[in-house]
Amino acid sequence: MTNSIEELSKADVIFIIGSNTTEQHPLIGMRIREAVLKNNAKLIVADPRRIPIAEHAAAYAPLKPGSNLAFINGMLNVIVSEGLANDDFIRNRTEGYEEFKGSIINYTPEAVSLITGVDADIIREFARTYAKAENASIVYAMGITQHITGSANVAALANLALITGQIGKEASGVNPLRGQNNVQGACDMGALPNVFPGYQSVLDDNAREKFKAAWGENINSDKGLTVSEMMEEAAHGKIKALFIMGENPMLSDPDISHVEDALKNLELLIVQDIFLTETARYAHAVLPGTSFLEKDGTFTNTERRVQRVRKAIEPVADSKPDWEIICALFNAFGYKADYNNPEDIMEEIRSLTPSYGGISYDRIENCGLQWPCPNPEHPGTKFLHKDKFSRGLGKFTVNHYLDPAESADDEYPLILTTGRIQHHYHTGTMTRRSWALDREYPHGFIEMNPEDGEKLGIKNNNKVRVISRRGEIETVAIITKNIKAGIVFMPFHFGEAPVNKLTNRRFDPVSQIPEYKVCAVKIEGVK
């Protein structure tokens, strides 16, 4: 997030796109509702499903899955054509505006309306509301990133913030809501194929020098592979071994039949996890890690806040904290990993990661610190890009709309979009083991509009078979008006009806994120 969570309650306009905020980030949803209910903020929500927070929205856009880029470009078009751009900001703090301006000429509300299924006037309303705000915050999540134009979608949102100057100040910015408790931390630490910790590129000579000095001359500093690329290579026998830690691709990767082939094809699969997951069942060795209750360390949350996690109980049975397992592996490979405790590791992080330079355990004993925090005197950073951007001037980019990889057709006439529900988390390894959470949703379902239900002769709670070009599964139908005709929704938490058997193995070219949010299916009733 460019800003902090608490700033959301002070925004006067909040634009939510691709986030079911109250169900997936309930406390962030609370801040947004606080803004609306107590501070008269205007909320504008774009989502294919009529999510609960849309109840509070001044305007709601039920856009077709995969049409996000057209929608955002439509907003940009209106801002330009109605003279709502912040010229001062554009002149002083950005570059590339002219080229960008030329690229959105054809994204008129009328044209965009045809692509998105949203009324042209609603598109105008979104644009005007956002542009005219004192302080406008954008809130987004997987709803716009899990597409083949996911990166472009985010870049387009950045354009939105730049063209209106809604960035670099209080309660104004672009805020991705990270999902896992430490995905931000993992990325910050370079658990990505192209960067060292702190997003220092592996191709940058200075960075390479620094890390070679710290970790040894022979470290591998080539660009690596993304998860999707790894599965591909594994399936083709180019990758022989995989070490999977805290991830369950057998349920969470797209097109899981392919994942199964890939994993079976490996010579060696090692899985480090706290439960025996669907993926772990294919492993040659399973290393039992520990949960948040059994280890010390830090987690970095979505607002860049690094916070302490403290051990409350000893590791259960013979499980070990993850850092200890990795150190044991280091030692087994002949590299001396001489950390005595997680604090030692934090000290190393500080020395190599500029944005974490001032974050030490004693400073975050009571309250976390938000990076960038380059030195021990720095108080941490509430919001980013105050006077300048990381690259200096903000850059407008050209992002052209592309249709999703798979569209509805005669054979597969419905668009399936996947996502999450409130009480379960990802592949359910934790939540389905809790009676209180599992009792709420003990099994999966597919949401369908009454019109489609009627056409297919399917009633509420009927068993159905859902089929795509990749596979088929059986589940239960829920008929609801909260989703438009032609679109269906399934959560991916339920291993006995794994929706990713149906999803499409097509990726964003920059980030390699799979297009979980759009694929084509057909549905039939089951006797």
Added chain:
Amino acid sequence: MMLLNKKDVTKMLDLWSHSFEVYAPTRYNNEDVVLLPFDEKNFTMDYLNMAMPVKEYLFEQKESLYNWQQSEAGIRITEFDAESLKPRILFGVRACDAYGIAYLDRFYIEEFRDHNYAGRREKTYIVVVNCIEPGYNCYCSSTGVGPFAQKGYDLMLTPLGDEYLVEAGSDKGKELIEIGNIMDSIGEEAIELKNILKSAVEDKFLNKIDLSYIAKVMDETYNNDVWKEISKQCIACTGCTSVCPTCTCFNIVEEDSCYGEKCRVRYWDSCQSDSFTRNAGGHNPRSEVSRVRYRIYDKLKYIEERFGFKGCTGCGRCINVCPAFIDIIEIASKLKQEYKYDIAAMKKNNAAVRFEIHTHDQEHRCENAYKPQIAVIKDIIQETRDIKRFIVQYEDETLHENYKFTGQFFEITIFGVGEIAISIPFGPSQKNYFDFCVKKAGRVTTAMHGLQVGDKIGLRGPFGKGFPYEELKGKDILIVGSGVGLAPVRTMIIRIIENKKDFGNLAIIASATSYEGLVYKEDLLKWSEIDGVKVLYALSKPTDKVDAYVGYINDLLPDLGLEWEKTASIICASPRRIKAVAEDLIKLGMKGTDILTSLETHMRCGIGKCGHCKVGNKYMCVDGPVFNYEEMLTLPPEF
């Protein structure tokens, strides 16, 4: 009355620590104050209230109801033993939380005695320290529960200048005063000072609301649109019930390894979970609106109507924690605004609001109502495709000698799987064995269907208010059983037939989708042969097995040849069907109070503690499941 100098508080706690485990308000690192073992370094008297109510010391978040082991010798059950607990003092409790304990005492210890709670409670001493500073969301002066404690304390301290005024509320309190003898006595003049202080504190409250007629207001505003608005906000996080001093609900699960043994465990549960009232068939009698509305009604109305205690202490914690800004006081104000009658006028005319407190004097057959008795399956009969009859006998046959025929249902335990409530289909003449009719619907019944003759189950009960056999004597009787609903009414059919001379004519209507779906088909044939007994069948599909009417039960009613003014009727069917039949019977001349039914909702504990079967202010397992039609109409439509 005694005085304790404020400087002597830690000395007092120290002295108590010699024979008690002392828990006192503790603050670590600027965090919230919580009740923890007394530790002088982190002990503090500088707090408004503790983050959590003290109920978790008596009603634990997770605790074993019993442990069990199966071996060649049989099944051995071990229950919680409070003997091993050291006596403990909970110090620094506020008036609101102490009142909560007073209510919890009434709730858990009376009627059926909750073994675990009662055991802990005996060993617990409550020492209140009264508030002189209300919190931002506090409103205990409006509920009448605070700011100074009136109930639920063994010892009460009121800060007066440099001293605490100390009053004992029980013998336990007197015991505490005498330890170390460091308190000075003071005369009754201190009461005056205390009252002056109390008024001063009451003036400081930010929230004040007149709740005196709130129960009546809620009666009238049940269907008000305001509930739709409020319920849309709730995200079912269950924070409110977790922090509430008067919340008592729990869920029961079977766990595999609980410190090495198998056990039946109870956990705090919440009516704010959508699945709290959902039954095995998937039906949920509460909608989102009912669910959110229910908590407010329970706290401001139902608890008081049922137990005579305020359901809401005014501690304000639920308002503090709710991420959806649901505020019970704001809601009460809104409802009062929506209430179209003039409360001021009502006050002038009426005296205090009266309501009936429904209590039951129960005879306890066993010390611990949570502990099952072992029973053995003697025979299994397949009644229909998914219904089986189980003939069972207590392993300890002397239990049959002492068996008293009461109640309406048993709780059957399938060890390691779970427990279900099954109605009693047999009569009092069937003393030496029990005969249960079980439909395969969910996890537990499916496991039961997989058992064999010789396997062991657990039985708790009999529980519930049964049919009023004596009151039906001398009348014509109509009994209607739909599908497996014939089983609960069979008990009455048997008794009536065995004592036919005490009754008039008996008409039985058995209904199902098909003949195959009926239970007790042999019995139905036998009964039809008896003088003065008529047996009719109302089916959806025709059959050649018996002379059946294809159509609704209602169509058969007019020609039954019963004297309607002298008739009593028992209907066991879905709530909708019960209503449809009852309405027609009333049209024919019956009184609503002569129409009886058995309302079987999702039940867990069977003894009015876990909260799952509560409808309005009544527990189906204790106040029912048998109700007459008029009583049924007073219940909110949530069953």
